[in-house]
Amino acid sequence: MTIERLQQQREYLLLECISGSRAYNLHLPTSDTDLKGIYILPQPELYGMTYTDQVANATNDEVYFEIKRFLELLEKNNPNILELLSTTEGNQLYRHPLMDLIRPEDFLSRLCLDTFAGYAKTQIKKSRGLHKKMNQTFPETRKTVPEFCYVVAGSRSMPLLEWLHENKLAAADCGLSKIDHFRDAYALYHPQQFAGEVPFKGICSGDAANDVQLSTIPAGVEPLTVLYFNKDAYTVYCKDFAAWWEWVALRNDERYRHNQALGAGYDTKHMMHTFRLLTMAEEIAKYREVRVYRHDRDFLLRIRQGAFTYDELLEMAAAKIEQMEQLYAVADLPEHPDPQLAGKLLVSIREKFYGQKK
Template identity: 35%
Template structure:
């Protein structure tokens, strides 16, 4: 479980590394770019023997500041995590603090360069595509301020329709039916999920919904015929998913960098340009690992111009997707020829973790 960052957190006294990451490290920053701080902290080995495990990372509410524990860092490096790998290759002008243990970790960074790194870079890149599509949907289909109502996921098959000869029993939306669930009681319909028998009691009723759930009532036998008005179908799963989508949308609206979305909101682009820029950047970095044994962090020259052109909307979505597929094809050709191990040696990574931790403990006594 992550812990909220603050300068007073105990880990703040155990910082091994701190840098400015993200677009400022890549060379793609503009006037609207945030400043992303990334770093590592270390804890005594004995702290991992406590029942309350220490946090794997500490971060602020928006993840603009994130510090990983040394243990978590090496764990993620061993899994070929692109975000952690780039911390070992930060441009000098981005580094704010580097303790001896971090310098040793950087000298050992080739341990974490493997063919698997290319695969994870490709996987992370295409997750950016999925993210861009999802957020593009938010731009084009904004959510109303009011959260979705349970009643909008209710349908009825009214009793009066039962007696209509030849009429199919198609459910109708609750809205517009004239039925007020506040004046009704519900009883579960046997052998059916999310279906209920509905009875009208007028102002004396306690209502169908109590909070976020349907409260089923025992219905007296005498009321079965005179108060039964039909069947209620409630798609609770769809309502809960709509509520999650609504919460995610408005969290995104509150926390987003508004300048980033102007092109889409003005109808100039039909995709998230920043996400697709990072898609291509990640793919170029994965290709760099196979070509020269190191990720691409600071982008320069033609590659930088390409990324900036993507962010400014010069290319159509289909053109960017073709670029991505071409880089992936290059990676597939390079992979068999790359003089790299398949993945990180876990024993060597564990030994490095122990060595760095012991060195820090000895130095800080």
């Protein structure tokens, strides 16, 4: 099965829905139309050597699950799957009568506390990461090893580059040797200390180096100074530098400019979905329903429009999670769905569907 084949053989569709922002009633004039659905494999393919549990288009805005995979995820109270099953009629493009056998209320359980809250916390984590990235910047050229080195100058330390400048020395001319029992500390020498020509390798091999390098040092000469390479700080810096530029290359520029224009300093869309997920989890505990279509659109869009500070949203989310945990402690929900139900439904749906095809 492929998405192209499924589009041509729509008789294998069980459910097709508009999903994402339009299903949530959170769409804007510029919003795309996402699709999700459920299909059943043709019987020969089911009995064959391959099993295709999911198909999607290249941009992943059209995703379809095979009925077995759908029921597996439904049994785990996966939020995306519960939302698909509970999509309002106005956003259902096609629904096979066999889908009436699967009722969301038969699968709702206390697992929703972990799954919906887990998704929400993931959104917060993404927002935190983006908050950091949106409030930092890196030049195109990465800092070099010598910029993270310091030397002993009398009773104090000073940056290596500053020390070299004061002493009219070049990093490329210096030589380093390891000092036993001192992590990331080195004895530093210069050829001017020696009679005759003494070639040293320099502090590091070049601007792309990730560490200092050692030279062969003639015996019997005291070092000019002791050098310390703050390797831990350099490692963190390099990771942040690479992550930032990767984010720049992959980020949604329209969304980034939107957040910058708002002065929000965080990804407002991620935070909007954080509160959508937390509120949906509360509604499951209170009403045993998955309410996909959001009547709290105005509040959620205010979050997306940057009406709240980042710290305000984190405080509100923490309070909401605490309230949700209290609701689930007393909610009329089983610990998990009936472990036999998904299997029985799968057999029944396959028997009925393939029987109709004969």
